[in-house]
């Protein structure tokens with residue numbers, strides 16, 4: 001049996017709501033039919049199908065590659081060594097393992113501070129002390145004002 005010289009590295013399954021419809025057993029069956037030695041499933045924002053996919057792949061003789069497609073928002077910052085486990089909104093600073101939001105950053109990279117000097121943690125308006133851009137935080141999401 002010839003080995004395929006192509007492996008799908010970005011397949012969204014039915015676990016990616018509104019983006020994928022294929023069942024995981026079908027992913028493995030199609031990869032096997034095309035003589036692929038491996039196939040990746042990279043669902044959006046979740047790993048719900050990881051174990052199921054690994055079991056189908058093991059039974060089908062296919063190497064499973066498991067990924068998770070996460071979005072890093074515009075101008076968001078991830079601290080060194082942090083482990084990102086979910087998507088990060090725009091202008092958000094996250095640190096830790098798992099990464100947690102600890103504040104917000106300006107388009108210029110400076111931390112956003114409330115008028116009282118504190119870090120924005122609730123709804124309100126904030127201004128960058130470096131470049132004077134204004135931002136609004138509503139429900140934990142930052143937008144430029």
Ligand SMILES: [Zn+2]
Nearest residue numbers: 106108128131
């Ligand atoms: Zn700024």
